[in-house]
Each structure stands twice: as C-alpha cells, then as structure tokens.
Amino acid sequence: MFLGSLRGRLLWWLLLPLAAFVSVSGWMSLRSAQATADLMQDNALVSSMRIIGEDIDWDNGSVVVQIPPAALELFESPEQDSVFYRVEASGHRLLAGSTELPLPPRTGYDPTFFSTRLDDGRTVRAVAYVRQLYDSGRREEVTVVVAKTPGSRDAMVWQLLRPQLLGEVLTLVLAMVFVYLGLTFELRPLMKLKDDVADRNPSQLEPIRVARLHFELRPIVDAINRCIARMSEQTATQRQFISDAAHQLRTPLTLLDAQIQFARQRENSDAPLADALLGMHKSSHRMTRLTNKLLLLAQAESAQPSRVRERVDLNAVIAGVLEGLIAFAQTRQIDLGAELEDDLFVMGDEALTAALVTNLVDNALRYTQAGGRVTVEAHCNEDHDRALIRVVDDGPGITAEARARVFERFYRASSGTDGTGLGLPIVREIAHRHGGTVTLEPGEGGIGLVVTVEMRLWEAVASTAGTRGDI
Numbered sequence: 044m045f046l047g048s049l050r051g052r053l054l055w056w057l058l059l060p061l062a063a064f065v066s067v068s069g070w071m072s073l074r075s076a077q078a079t080a081d082l083m084q085d086n087a088l089v090s091s092m093r094i095i096g097e098d099i100d101w102d103n104g105s106v107v108v109q110i111p112p113a114a115l116e117l118f119e120s121p122e123q124d125s126v127f128y129r130v131e132a133s134g135h136r137l138l139a140g141s142t143e144l145p146l147p148p149r150t151g152y153d154p155t156f157f158s159t160r161l162d163d164g165r166t167v168r169a170v171a172y173v174r175q176l177y178d179s180g181r182r183e184e185v186t187v188v189v190a191k192t193p194g195s196r197d198a199m200v201w202q203l204l205r206p207q208l209l210g211e212v213l214t215l216v217l218a219m220v221f222v223y224l225g226l227t228f229e230l231r232p233l234m235k236l237k238d239d240v241a242d243r244n245p246s247q248l249e250p251i252r253v254a255r256l257h258f259e260l261r262p263i264v265d266a267i268n269r270c271i272a273r274m275s276e277q278t279a280t281q282r283q284f285i286s287d288a289a290h291q292l293r294t295p296l297t298l299l300d301a302q303i304q305f306a307r308q309r310e311n312s313d314a315p316l317a318d319a320l321l322g323m324h325k326s327s328h329r330m331t332r333l334t335n336k337l338l339l340l341a342q343a344e345s346a347q348p349s350r351v352r353e354r355v356d357l358n359a360v361i362a363g364v365l366e367g368l369i370a371f372a373q374t375r376q377i378d379l380g381a382e383l384e385d386d387l388f389v390m391g392d393e394a395l396t397a398a399l400v401t402n403l404v405d406n407a408l409r410y411t412q413a414g415g416r417v418t419v420e421a422h423c424n425e426d427h428d429r430a431l432i433r434v435v436d437d438g439p440g441i442t443a444e445a446r447a448r449v450f451e452r453f454y455r456a457s458s459g460t461d462g463t464g465l466g467l468p469i470v471r472e473i474a475h476r477h478g479g480t481v482t483l484e485p486g487e488g489g490i491g492l493v494v495t496v497e498m499r500l501w502e503a504v505a506s507t508a509g510t511r512g513d514i
C-alpha cells in the first residue's frame with residue numbers, strides 16, 4: 044500500500060541506492076579497520092618477540108632464556124587475551140614456553156607471521172624468527188615464537204568500525220526523514236489541486252488556478268482546464284438551447300391559454316368561438332410540431348455510432364417519405380417526383396435517414412409556390428463510394444446571407460409560413476452522425492434551391508471492411 048503512493052515509491056527509489064552505498068562503504072570501513080587492527084596486533088607480536096629474543100644469552104656454555112615481564116605486558120587488555128610463546132634451541136631443545144604452540148612451516152631470520160589453531164581449537168595469530176648466538180666459536184640458532192588469541196584485535200576492529208557505521212546509518216535515516224518531509228511539503232500543491240477539483244460542485248466550471256505550481260504539473264492543470272472549458276462551452280450551448288426551446292414553447296402556450304379563456308367567455312356566440320377554436324388548433328398543432336422536432340433533434344444528437352451502421356435501402360426510404368407527403372403536395376398543387384438510381388444502399392439508421400429526407404421534402408413543398416415542382420434525386424457519385432441525395436425545387440430559394448444562418452437552431456428565413464426553424468439543423472445533425480455533409484445551392488439559372496446530402500454507400504464501406512459481416 045505504501046509503495047502505491049508517489050511518496051512511498053520515491054522514498055523507495057532513494058532508499059535502494061542509499062542502502063547500497065551504506066553497504067559498500069560499510070564493507071570498505073570493515074576492511075580498513077581489520078587492516079589497522081591486524082597491523083597493530085602484528086607490531087605488538089614483533090615487539091614482544093624481539094624483547095624475548097634479546098634476553099637469550101649464554102650461561103656456562105649453554106643457551107638460557109629469561110622471559111622479561113615487559114614482553115607479555117604488551118598484550119594486556121580488557122579482553123584478557125591468552126599469550127603463548129615457545130623458545131627452542133637447535134635440536135628442538137625447549138628453552139621456554141610450551142610445545143603446544145606449533146612452529147611455522149618455515150622460519151627465517153626475519154619475522155614470519157602466521158595463523159594457526161591450537162590443540163584446544165583456539166585460533167591464534169603468531170610470529171616467529173630465528174636468532175643466531177655465538178660464543179667462543181660456537182654457533183647456536185634459537186627459534187622464538189610468540190602468539191596470542193584475537194580478542195583485543197577483534198575488539199579494536201569493532202571500535203574502529205562503530206563510529207563509521209553509526210555515521211552512515213545516521214546519514215541514511217536523516218536523508219530519509221528530510222526527503223519524506225521535503226516530499227510532503229512539495230506535494231502540497233498537488234494535494235491542494237486534488238482538493239480543488241474534488242470539492243467543486245457540478246456548476247463550478249471556471250478554470251483551476253493554483254498559485255505555486257511546479258512546471259511538471261502545469262500541463263496536467265492545463266489539460267484539466269481545457270477539459271473544463273469544453274464542458275463549460277457545451278453546458279452553455281445546452282442551456283441556450285433549453286432557454287430558446289422554452290421561449291419557443293411559451294408563445295404557442297400563451298396563445299392557447301388566451302384562446303381557451305376567450306372561448307370560455309364567449310360560449311354562446313358561435314362565430315368567435317369557432318375562430319378561437321381554430322386558433323387553439325393551430326397553436327396546439329405548432330406545439331406538437333415543435334415538440335416532435337425537439338424530440339427528433341435530441342434523438343439525432345444522442346444517436347450512438349453503432350446505431351447508424353444498418354444497411355438502408357435509400358430508394359425505399361425516399362419512396363416511403365414521398366408517399367407520406369404526396370397528399371400535402373397535392374394540396375399545394377406541387378408536382379412531386381423522384382429520379383432514383385437502382386440498388387442504392389447506404390450505411391445508416393433507417394428512421395433518421397427517413398427523417399432527414401422528410402425535412403428536406405417538407406421544406407421544398409412548403410416554401411415553393413403553388414404550381415411548382417419538387418424532385419428528389421438519388422444516385423451515387425463518380426467515385427462510387429457515396430450516395431448523393433438531392434432535393435431540387437423551383438421555389439424562391441434562400442439568399443446567400445440566409446444560407447449562412449439556416450443551420451442555426453430556431454432561425455427562420457421566411458415569416459409567411461409556420462415553422463420551428465429546427466428542420467435544417469436536424470438535417471445537418473443527422474448527416475453529421477452518418478459521416479455525411481449537407482450543402483445548399485441555388486438551382487439551375489439561380490431559380491429555386493438544391494439541397495445535397497452525401498452519405499456513405501453500404502457497398503463502399505463493406506468492401507473497405509473486407510466482408511459485410513465485419514461492419
């Protein structure tokens with residue numbers, strides 16, 4: 044759990060090299076302490092050996108030795124080491140000490156150091172040398188060996204090592220404490236940032252401002268701020284839309300209310316009542332139309348990409364739409380026709396594609412003067428990858444400046460007819476959801492309007508996907 048936190052992980056990364064450093068440096072300190080203690084121990088052994096060696100002398104023609112107390116006092120220590128010596132004349136004649144102490148494999152006139160094990164199992168460090176004695180032409184070689192147990196030497200190693208080790212462990216602990224405190228202090232802006240984000244209420248969409256921030260953290264804050272800005276923009280658009288929708292709904296509702304009130308007051312007089320009822324009917328009709336359009340727009344906006352992946356028979360959709368609008372075309376005395384290429388299948392959602400065509404044909408029928416002509420064309424483009432749906436009329440068309448605005452929600456370019464101003468925004472939303480486009484242009488000779496919608500052909504998508512089943 045500790046390693047799950049940034050602080051824990053950083054501490055861990057610091058602890059690893061520091062521990063390695065302390066181990067290596069501790070090992071080196073140990074080696075150096077051992078070398079120093081060995082040197083001092085060896086020096087003491089040599090001194091003791093020489094003191095003993097100096098006291099060997101002739102007495103009545105034979106070699107004798109007196110062990111001076113100074114030779115053994117050299118080894119006095121609180122550890123009370125055991126000291127052994129052995130002085131032998133040639134022919135292994137023991138002059139002093141004990142034979143328990145073994146001789147080195149080779150001895151010389153210079154001191155020879157060696158470590159050996161006694162019969163009782165104790166290990167000792169020893170030094171040996173040979174002294175030559177002359178007396179009236181006689182020569183005698185005497186071997187002197189001095190040894191001691193390693194108690195005081197080991198104690199010295201520890202004494203030399205202890206302050207070094209203590210210093211290193213203390214440095215390690217202090218480094219960890221300071222780094223922990225430093226991290227806690229340095230992570231405070233991040234914690235503050237976390238609190239700032241966590242404590243926000245859903246409507247709080249202003250950018251995050253953190254006074255003291257490390258430059259590594261700034262890209263994160265900038266990314267969060269960009270995300271907040273996008274959310275804020277979207278929320279503003281939604282709010283605007285809701286308020287506009289409410290505004291649009293309020294007018295027919297108010298009218299309906301006034302008309303109903305009027306009808307109630309004039310219950311006995313037939314003619315005004317009929318007018319009021321007609322008004323009520325129109326208002327309720329507009330409200331229904333608006334509600335339907337709002338619903339359709341919401342459906343188009345929320346259409347998931349998976350929903351617009353059906354194989355849609357475009358000709359069948361267009362035929363269905365024309366069938367539903369033919370009566371309306373007749374009442375407006377408009378010649379409604381279609382020019383369709385065979386076997387046109389697009390990738391999309393059938394209901395939304397039908398809604399798209401309905402809105403375009405509905406516009407053409409409503410804004411074209413009586414006696415006009417409306418044609419729905421469908422064919423595939425030259426590259427055979429897109430279907431082009433064109434709704435052509437010979438009505439008044441849309442001026443260039445109005446063309447730039449007709450895709451805005453609730454925008455209407457004509458005041459003479461009823462409408463919600465949501466038809467073309469719905470068309471564009473559906474086209475975009477299908478990966479398509481909508482363009483408006485004047486008809487042939489500048490007469491009327493041509494609306495072109497491009498959609499992906501099912502065959503084109505299927506062949507790029509490999510098999511139809513993959514789509």
Ligand SMILES: Nc1ncnc2c1ncn2[C@@H]1O[C@H](COP(=O)(O)OP(=O)(O)OP(=O)(O)O)[C@@H](O)[C@H]1O
Nearest residue numbers: 406407410440449455456457462463464465466467
């Ligand atoms: N075929 C057309 N000929 C002339 N003007 C058109 C045509 N189609 C659309 N317009 C103009 O563009 C405006 C926006 O059209 P849109 O379909 O978005 O809204 P609407 O038709 O007014 O209302 P509704 O939401 O009921 O369709 C219309 O008010 C109309 O002035």
Ligand SMILES: [Mg+2]
Nearest residue numbers: 406462466467
């Ligand atoms: Mg319309």
